[in-house]
Amino acid sequence: MLTSVIAAREGSSIFPQITDVFPDQEVIDRTFINTREDSKVVDAVKATGRRQLIIAGLWTEICVAMPVIQALGEGWDVTVITDASGATSVEAHEVAIQRMIAAGADMMTWLALAAEWQRDRARLATAEKMTGVLTQHAAGSGVAHLWEQQLLKTLVPAAAG
Template identity: 35%
Template sequence: MNKFFETLTSDNAVLTMIDHQVGLLVSCRDQDPHLMTENIKGLCSLARTVGLPTITTASLSDGPNGPIMPEIIDILGDKVIEREGEINAWKNAQFKQAVEATGRKKIIMAGIVTDVCLMFPAISAVEEGYDVYAVVDASGTWNKVVADAAIHRMTQAGVKVATWASVLAELMEDWRSEHGMALGGLLAEHTSYRWVYNNFLHASQK
């Protein structure tokens, strides 16, 4: 099947969280910071729920970029690939090898900032035959103009631009699936879908 039409499953994808570091998060102004945090938590939680392999990396965490945001550590654990200087995570041997070790060709990718930490490795991975889903609402950058420019460039290079809720729905596929209700609960926890979900739960208890 053509990779552009093959859907995400819990067996063919890996999640990479790139440089969600507290020093970089301070400058993200293209979306509401509280909403962005919920999107990041939702993306990490869905990966844990369906059992996706996950890879977290940081750049110069002892410097001004700071450590990985604690919300990610709480969900995915404290294993972080520390890069010594590569801006493009794909050019870090340990990070790239970690992706290759999963044996999966679909990469769900988010990064701070969108136009550097997400865009560069996304384009590089596509060049090497990977099918990359750039989750832009679990990423962030300086302003909307910068985010839009990054989205255009990634799209031109063949990166699939996505949101965390669309990734969740694609992985769920069917409400009757093994993780259907759990994933619905994540949407309820991290988005305004909570009203729909809570109404469904209420109605089902009658």
């Protein structure tokens, strides 16, 4: 689920790098800082029938922490994607993460989440796309994956022992 804050205001729309990943997802425009106070967002979340929220966004100390802490208080299972969130400073980000952990939230990175969703490299419908994401966005992990694939394709001469 994607939300924006007063999208008509210049600089308030979501980056196309994010919306392009979810082309069929309608962006819910909101005015509330805490998305858990916006009935459009709350109703859309409830309509999914799910009980787990996975949240990332700007600003970690405000637009992420506020709904995370409220959702935890309402009994939701909440996971925050720490490296897909950002704050006004490193300290603000770290303190917000500490607050959310203290409130009961789980923390993950985007790569750990993607790997959990992929689970099995034999799931070919998504494995190729996952490889593309890894090589473009996972820094050393992407390079290591490419190297591993190259090694697996390298024939070893029978005389090598």
